[in-house]
Amino acid sequence: xxxxxxxxxxxxxxxxxxxxxxxxxxxxxxxxxxxxxxxxxxxxxxxxxxxxxxxxxxxxxxxxxxxxxxxxxxxxxxxxxxxxxxxxxxxxxxxxxxxxxxxxxxxxxxxxxxxxxxxxxxxxxxxxxxxxxxxxxxxxxxxxxxxxxxxxxxxxxxxxxxxxxxxxxxxxxxxxxxxxxxxxxxxxxxxxxxxxxxxxxxxxxxxxxxxxx
Numbered sequence: 001x002x003x004x005x006x007x008x009x010x011x012x013x014x015x016x017x018x019x020x021x022x023x024x025x026x027x028x029x030x031x032x033x034x035x036x037x038x039x040x041x042x043x044x045x046x047x048x049x050x051x052x053x054x055x056x057x058x059x060x061x062x063x064x065x066x067x068x069x070x071x072x073x074x075x076x077x078x079x080x081x082x083x084x085x086x087x088x089x090x091x092x093x094x095x096x097x098x099x100x101x102x103x104x105x106x107x108x109x110x111x112x113x114x115x116x117x118x119x120x121x122x123x124x125x126x127x128x129x130x131x132x133x134x135x136x137x138x139x140x141x142x143x144x145x146x147x148x149x150x151x152x153x154x155x156x157x158x159x160x161x162x163x164x165x166x167x168x169x170x171x172x173x174x175x176x177x178x179x180x181x182x183x184x185x186x187x188x189x190x191x192x193x194x195x196x197x198x199x200x201x202x203x204x205x206x207x208x209x210x211x212x213x
Contacts, residue, residue, distance in 0.1 A: 053108035058172040060104055061120065066165035068100050070179060072158030073186035076193060079151060093150040096131035097157055100124055113171055119164055127157060152197050158190045 079092055100123060109117065130153040137146040162179075169176060179186055 053106075054111045055172050055174070057104065057106065057108045058112070058168045059174055062165045062168040062174060062177075064100065064103065064165075065120075065123075065161040065168070066177065066179060068098070069158045069162035069165065069190065070186045071098070072154050072161065073184075073189050076151060076154050076158070077184075077189065079154075093134075093147055093154075096134050096150055097127045097153045099127050099131075100161070116164070116167055116171060119160075119167075123157070123160065123164065126160075127153075130157070155190055155193045155197055158186075159194050162187045162190065 082092060103120065103124070112120075130150070134146055134150045134153070137149060165177075168174065
């Protein structure tokens, strides 16, 4: 019998303290079998309710971060067009890196995967820090430097947002979402732009090192 109780304990993810307190309380009132049945159904429905809440929260967060990434890709694509057409782009990033809209926080968020939750909580702070540095460049009157920096942060944060959305869908077995519009793949576009950005920065770093020799 105790082997059965231990199996139920493991399946329902209870602490030993809660488990034994519940068993003793129900045994006193109605016997061991009643205790087992009561524990099982109470914890089963509680766990299912918790899992449903976490899954729903994960779905909302996935859409939120994916939407952020899509908007970043669209904005950078438009920015590339402005630059190619040699139009004035110095005021294009006047608002800086967008701060992600209100992240839903409720009871279920404490049950999210800790690594994912860390990235989610870290995200808006990264946006704020990027804008702080951008403001510094703007105050110096370095408009070109400001636009270059903010455009790079748009790309970087867009890639990170897409990654968070994908991880949420994979971790909580949510339906995959194919984000392709008329042949435009925002995730692929941002990743390619990030590679270009890192390669360009590496070339500039190497050129500066060569000049100092």
